[in-house]
């Protein structure tokens with residue numbers, strides 16, 4: 001039972017029996033207690049408004065505050081105010097005052113804030129006061145009576161014209177622009193609009209973690225989905241099948257290439273938006289965060305004209321960025337560089353980049369086979385997902401091409417056993433593989449507010465030798481604090497932790513059909529490989545990130 005309901009009981013505005021009935025009433029999800037009380041009619045509306053004002057410390061509306069004309073009609077639609085029983089009263093540059101009968105409906109208040117781009121001030125009024133004022137204003141504007149069958153009931157699932165109409169509604173356009181702008185400002189890589197029970201959740205991924213961006217009433221959420229589908233050229237009438245689209249959108253000062261995928265769910269259609277990197281941001285191999293020895297090793301291996309270099313890690317571990325940086329490092333007008341990707345994330349000047357299209361038969365394998373006829377020098381295969389691609393890839397590496405690719409494995413050593421599992425013969429792996437880079441992304445501590453803390457003697461002993469060797473100065477760690485630069489999170493951006501397994505003669509001999517990745521890893525460490533954990537610890541000592549972050553990304557198997 002909500003505190004507000006018990007408060008009403010204590011003040012004898014509700015009887016025990018009414019409270020029981022309110023609690024038992026089966027109502028749609030997302031309906032607030034206040035709305036339920038309003039609908040029950042147990043309390044006179046004016047008495048309820050007075051009580052809400054007192055309880056939540058909100059002023060009741062003064063008769064002189066009712067507006068004589070619509071406020072921000074280009075941002076807040078009539079449909080919205082009617083459906084949610086709210087009425088904008090007055091707006092200035094930074095704030096919007098709104099009459100509400102239910103101040104607890106935060107989803108509606110959030111929508112108003114987003115659509116108006118203003119801070120929201122509340123005045124309490126009764127539901128019937130608000131609704132009659134709304135109709136009076138609209139009537140005055142249109143000069144005709146609004147019929148009872150308002151368009152709020154008209155949203156049939158299949159009504160394409162209506163969906164389009166909704167998606168062109170100014171508040172919806174503003175809402176979507178705002179979501180993009182905020183996502184861009186927050187440095188989000190993904191934005192998700194996900195219908196849930198009684199609301200539509202907007203979440204974004206920042207520095208690898210999901211965070212909630214907004215919670216919208218269902219209709220506004222659906223309209224936002226339609227708007228995004230229109231922006232990306234998808235069929236808005238099709239809501240039962242998944243669709244993919246791309247577009248270039250402007251968000252604040254920046255333009256983004258986005259890839260959009262829709263997916264039907266039990267609560268409605270969800271949309272996932274991936275922000276692709278802008279064309280001019282090809283990553284620099286020197287800025288990936290490799291320590292000097294690792295960097296030197298990777299460059300040396302990449303400078304061969306044949307063989308294979310593999311980057312491994314789970315989804316979202318920065319593999320594509322590393323490969324793009326290697327490609328850019330190798331980018332030379334005398335060489336022919338070709339990539340096969342899904343999707344093309346970085347556009348690199350002078351490189352032929354091919355997007356696979358499985359729907360028309362352009363898979364990784366078929367594309368790779370046909371492009372070998374173009375005689376490339378360096379081939380980047382976005383991912384070796386299947387046996388056929390792996391086999392063609394290894395064969396190309398054997399026949400005078402440098403092949404760069406990614407595999408979905410947790411450790412560098414795991415790449416070798418994965419290739420064997422994919423049906424590649426061990427001797428072919430031994431004769432083509434040059435090195436494997438394994439990586440994860442961790443959140444980078446905000447350099448403005450991070451705080452050092454001394455660590456215990458026992459902890460110092462836990463630090464892997466390779467990390468301790470690399471670090472000069474006192475053994476201390478850093479923790480996040482939070483400031484205005486990092487939005488109070490203590491983290492800003494991401495950093496990668498790496499391990500690079502170079503295949504030397506000794507390891508080459510070990511690669512046999514039944515080899516375990518443990519044996520390979522042990523041998524590599526004996527040869528001086530810095531493990532991802534070791535690199536992570538070193539980066540903790542350097543104040544780049546925290547032990548918790550290292551633990552988080554190295555334990556997700």
Ligand SMILES: [Zn+2]
Pocket residue numbers: 446447448449450481482483484485486487488490491
């Ligand atoms: Zn900070």
